Amino acid sequence: MKAEYNFIANIIEKNSTVLDVGCDDGTLMEFLRKNKNVNIRGIEISKEKVQICIAKGLTVIEGNAELDLKQFPKNSFDYVVLGQTLQAFINPEIVIKELLRVGKKAIVTIPNFGNWKVRLDLLFKGTMPITSSLPHEWYNTPNIHMCTIKDFVKFSETINFKIVKSLALINKNISNISKSNIFLKNLFGELGIFLIENK
Amino acid sequence: MNIRENIKTLIIEKPLKLDCGQTIIKFPLAYETYGKLNENKDNAILVFHALTGDQFVTGINPITRKDGWWSYAVGSKKSIDTDKYFVICANVIGGCMGSFGPSHENPETKKIYGTDFPVITINDMVNAQVNLLDFFNIKKLFSVVGGSMGGMQVLQFVSNFPDKTKTAVPIACTSSHSAQNIAFNELGRQAITADHNWMNGKYNSKSTLPDKGLAVARMAAHITYLSKKGLQEKFGRKLQERDDLKFGFDADFQIESYLRYQGSVFVDRFDANSYLYITRAMDYFDLVKQFDGNLSNAFKKTETKFFVMSFTSDWLYPTQENKDIVIALNAIGVNVGFVEIESDKGHDSFLLEVPNFLNALKNFLDKSYVESNNES
Numbered sequence: 001m002k003a004e005y006n007f008i009a010n011i012i013e014k015n016s017t018v019l020d021v022g023c024d025d026g027t028l029m030e031f032l033r034k035n036k037n038v039n040i041r042g043i044e045i046s047k048e049k050v051q052i053c054i055a056k057g058l059t060v061i062e063g064n065a066e067l068d069l070k071q072f073p074k075n076s077f078d079y080v081v082l083g084q085t086l087q088a089f090i091n092p093e094i095v096i097k098e099l100l101r102v103g104k105k106a107i108v109t110i111p112n113f114g115n116w117k118v119r120l121d122l123l124f125k126g127t128m129p130i131t132s133s134l135p136h137e138w139y140n141t142p143n144i145h146m147c148t149i150k151d152f153v154k155f156s157e158t159i160n161f162k163i164v165k166s167l168a169l170i171n172k173n174i175s176n177i178s179k180s181n182i183f184l185k186n187l188f189g190e191l192g193i194f195l196i197e198n199k
Numbered sequence: 200m201n202i203r204e205n206i207k208t209l210i211i212e213k214p215l216k217l218d219c220g221q222t223i224i225k226f227p228l229a230y231e232t233y234g235k236l237n238e239n240k241d242n243a244i245l246v247f248h249a250l251t252g253d254q255f256v257t258g259i260n261p262i263t264r265k266d267g268w269w270s271y272a273v274g275s276k277k278s279i280d281t282d283k284y285f286v287i288c289a290n291v292i293g294g295c296m297g298s299f300g301p302s303h304e305n306p307e308t309k310k311i312y313g314t315d316f317p318v319i320t321i322n323d324m325v326n327a328q329v330n331l332l333d334f335f336n337i338k339k340l341f342s343v344v345g346g347s348m349g350g351m352q353v354l355q356f357v358s359n360f361p362d363k364t365k366t367a368v369p370i371a372c373t374s375s376h377s378a379q380n381i382a383f384n385e386l387g388r389q390a391i392t393a394d395h396n397w398m399n400g401k402y403n404s405k406s407t408l409p410d411k412g413l414a415v416a417r418m419a420a421h422i423t424y425l426s427k428k429g430l431q432e433k434f435g436r437k438l439q440e441r442d443d444l445k446f447g448f449d450a451d452f453q454i455e456s457y458l459r460y461q462g463s464v465f466v467d468r469f470d471a472n473s474y475l476y477i478t479r480a481m482d483y484f485d486l487v488k489q490f491d492g493n494l495s496n497a498f499k500k501t502e503t504k505f506f507v508m509s510f511t512s513d514w515l516y517p518t519q520e521n522k523d524i525v526i527a528l529n530a531i532g533v534n535v536g537f538v539e540i541e542s543d544k545g546h547d548s549f550l551l552e553v554p555n556f557l558n559a560l561k562n563f564l565d566k567s568y569v570e571s572n573n574e575s
Contacts, residue, residue: 051562061536
């Protein structure tokens, strides 16, 4: 189980309705179902992963977030979760807008490209960074739109959504991101966790 | 065709008003069951058969002496586990395995109905079959499951009886028969009616049957059940028991021989008029139109949990048509799962040994069953 799941669970209120976009093998869905008693659905692009979810008794549809979210009416879910996949979409702006249409709130996590290890890799090696959370080579990475914690905050201003809560994951610990500490969180944070809603 | 010994038949006393306007009464509905109905009567699954299927889902079909049409999926420890579930399947009305159909005798004229039989619809089929629930004293089914025309019946059943099943599994089907679907069915019907022996559907009174027309109908339809890739891999241009082309019209190619065989065995077990009636029912199926262009409205009143499956190489009821069902369900917040199964076996995939399909079906049913028992 990924380190951030506990923190995502803490954000989500009990008995709410949740859509996990890119639900993978359903680990987060199971965790939320068990600990938060949520009514949870998933959408996942990989057939194999959908099969795993079905075997776990989870309700999942095979689909692509860029194409298949439009079938859900406005405010279908209390929360929509997008875990570490925003950077893989062709058009993250459309995806964010869709998340906030389908969900009353959205929880978006991003691998932080501003992390010092990433910065050092590029600075000293002069090659595209490869880390444990970003293990791909530049030519085969699905992560075509990497961003930093700072970038995401700026993104919220540009496309006009509200960040209700922002957290940084550093060494399995979680801390709030604020205006005064964003420089450090962006340098040390491995992951940014954002609770967002429409303005 | 006479009603044969091995066929269980329920006489439906309740009048059934058909979509065509006629009312039928005291008509036979032939069915078969597998497994045991438990004490709570909450483990029943109603399986709907496809165009050429019948009530003999699994095991040896007592009439044809061949394996039941869904032997891969239904049985002890299989996807639809008969150790766990009580499986019911009825021959559709209009069919030819004991249920009220065109091969039955009209009590007024003492003659075979033939084309005097009323045109029936998918809606009529499920309205006839729901009587089985009363017969077995089942308040709510655990599931309704079916592929192809069976899937259409699943959709119609939930629409007509939104609180009569906990789960529903429509497989490789559509909510509305497409022009292409209708075209292929019309081809089959034309083949039958062009056969001299068809005699405007009154052939049963003679000793000759429109076997040739029915065989051609089956051959044409059979092609639509397979994929190009599947056909190519299985047959390619392989020759049938010969070293070279014979420059004639015998079956030079294995695919020709295969189709001829499929046609010839089909006529032994199927009635040509039933083929006309059932394909017509499929063509008339349009749940979208029935609900004024909005499929979601068909499922507005239901809390049934759905699981939709399609197959990559199915071009008869392609994935998009199955996805349209999912979209309509999601639009009104119905609990629905969906997966497209990778398979080269075309539309027929649901009848064949396709492990990813069989596993998904089993997992969905078994997990949902545990879940529904925990809730109640």
